[in-house]
Amino acid sequence: MSNAQCLVVVDYQKDFVDGVLGCGQPALDIESFVEKKIQEHLDARHTVFFTLDTHTEPVYSDSVESSSYTLHCRKYTEGWLPYGVIKNYMTHPGVEAIEKATYGCAELASRISASPIRDVEIVGVYTDVCVFHNAVLIYNTVPDAIIRVFASGCASPDAAMHSQSLRMMRTFATVVE
Numbered sequence: 001m002s003n004a005q006c007l008v009v010v011d012y013q014k015d016f017v018d019g020v021l022g023c024g025q026p027a028l029d030i031e032s033f034v035e036k037k038i039q040e041h042l043d044a045r046h047t048v049f050f051t052l053d054t055h056t057e058p059v060y061s062d063s064v065e066s067s068s069y070t071l072h073c074r075k076y077t078e079g080w081l082p083y084g085v086i087k088n089y090m091t092h093p094g095v096e097a098i099e100k101a102t103y104g105c106a107e108l109a110s111r112i113s114a115s116p117i118r119d120v121e122i123v124g125v126y127t128d129v130c131v132f133h134n135a136v137l138i139y140n141t142v143p144d145a146i147i148r149v150f151a152s153g154c155a156s157p158d159a160a161m162h163s164q165s166l167r168m169m170r171t172f173a174t175v176v177e
C-alpha cells in the first residue's frame, strides 16, 4: 500500500458556500466538481477526508479568528454541515470527517503522516484561507507527500486572492488548472 491516495475536501460547508461567510457563486460553481472528485476517490477505495470548521461559543469570541470573521460553522447548525449534495456523503463509510477550530487541521496532517497515504488531492474553500493553510500544513508535516490542488475545485469570495494563493501553492504543490 505504498503511495496510497486520499482526497481532502476542505470546509465545503454551508456557511462558507451560501451562509454567513459564503463565497457565493464561485463556491456554488465547484459543487459538481467536488462531487465528481469524491465519487472518483470512493470508487478507487481511497480515503476521503472532510475537514469541518467547527466553532462553539463562548470559545470563538476569545479566538484571534473572531477579529477577522463573524461566528460561523457553529457545531450541529445547518451552516456547519457540508453544502448541497456533498452533505449526502457525510455518512459514507469511505468518508472521514474531522472537526477543526483553526484554519489548518493538525489532526488531518498527523493522520496522513501516520498512514501510508503519500498522494493527497485537495479541493474546497476558501482557496486563500483554509485550503491554503491545510496544503501548507500537509506539506510541512508529510514532506514526502505529493500534493495536488485543483483550481476548478477551489473557491474564494475574492477572485484575486484565489489566483494569488494558487500561485503561492505552486512552490510546493501541483496546481491542476
Ligand SMILES: [Zn+2]
Pocket (backbone or CB within 6 Å): 053, 054, 055, 065, 072, 073, 101, 102
Ligand atoms: Zn472558522
